[in-house]
Amino acid sequence: MTKRTIRTNAVARIGALIVACMLCPQAGAQAPEPAPGRAEAVPLSIDAFAWLEGCWRGTVNQREFRENWLPLRGGMIVGAGHLVMQDKTQDYEWLRIESRPDGVYYVAVPMGKSETALKLVSITNDDRGTDFTFNNPLDQFPQRIVYHRGTEGWLYATVEGTLNGQERKVTYPMRRIGCESGEPLKK
Numbered sequence: 001m002t003k004r005t006i007r008t009n010a011v012a013r014i015g016a017l018i019v020a021c022m023l024c025p026q027a028g029a030q031a032p033e034p035a036p037g038r039a040e041a042v043p044l045s046i047d048a049f050a051w052l053e054g055c056w057r058g059t060v061n062q063r064e065f066r067e068n069w070l071p072l073r074g075g076m077i078v079g080a081g082h083l084v085m086q087d088k089t090q091d092y093e094w095l096r097i098e099s100r101p102d103g104v105y106y107v108a109v110p111m112g113k114s115e116t117a118l119k120l121v122s123i124t125n126d127d128r129g130t131d132f133t134f135n136n137p138l139d140q141f142p143q144r145i146v147y148h149r150g151t152e153g154w155l156y157a158t159v160e161g162t163l164n165g166q167e168r169k170v171t172y173p174m175r176r177i178g179c180e181s182g183e184p185l186k187k
Contacts, residue, residue, distance in 0.1 A: 044120050046099045048132070049077050052147075056155050056174040057182065062086055065172065067095065067155075068179060075099040081108075106134040106145060118145055127151070136161070141168070153186070 049072060056067045062085050069079040079095035093110040097120075104120035118134035129150040136143050143161030150156060153176060160169040176185045 044104055044123055046072065046075055046077070046097065046104050048123055048130075049097050049104075051149060052077060052079075052097070052155075055177045055179040055182075057177045057184075058172055058174040060172070063090070065174070066177075067174065069095075118142075 052069045053071045054069060056069075058065050064084050066082050066084075067079055068082075069077055071077070076096055076098040079097075081091075081093045081095055082089065083091040091111060093108050095109075096107045098105055098107060102119075105117045106120065107115050107117045109115040116136070118136045120132065121135045122131070122133045124131045124133075129148055129152075132147040132149070134145045134147075136145075141161045141163040142159045144159075146156075146158040146160075148156040148158065155174045155176070156171050157174065158169065158171045160167075162168070177183060178185055
């Protein structure tokens with residue numbers, strides 16, 4: 001198997017997992033819908049991700065998804081994602097957002113697979129919050145991931161692109177939680 005095939009399979013697997021989780025109706029607490037607003041560009045910098053530090057959780061049907069992020073240090077913020085359904089691990093991935101000579105990248109390494117990197121192409125602010133948009137230079141799903149830091153304290157991860165010839169766009173809401181307690185934290 002070639003590196004390109006392995007990478008394509010890894011990205012397809014990440015995308016399929018995210019789509020499978022996100023297309024299910026939301027169970028439990030409903031996330032508020034972000035309101036439209038006027039955007040202004042922010043410089044593309046790794047420092048813009050310091051807010052991500054800590055733990056985040058979302059629940060979709062019987063699936064619980066968590067992202068835990070370490071503090072920004074040395075030009076990188078390191079995280080882990082974990083998907084559990086009915087007390088059984090369905091998937092996990094190592095995550096990082098890092099500075100490289102040509103920009104800032106969101107890098108995912110799912111369950112022992114090769115890494116996939118998406119380049120940060122924009123950071124925009126408006127009255128609803130801040131959007132961090134990453135594009136995949138390869139023609140595979142997902143072509144774009146957007147992390148939206150909502151002003152109400154929610155994190156919205158949107159995954160979009162073409163999957164099996166169909167356009168997909170799914171948004172997964174997460175709340176900040178206490179890393180040890182798992183309980184939602186106030187804004």
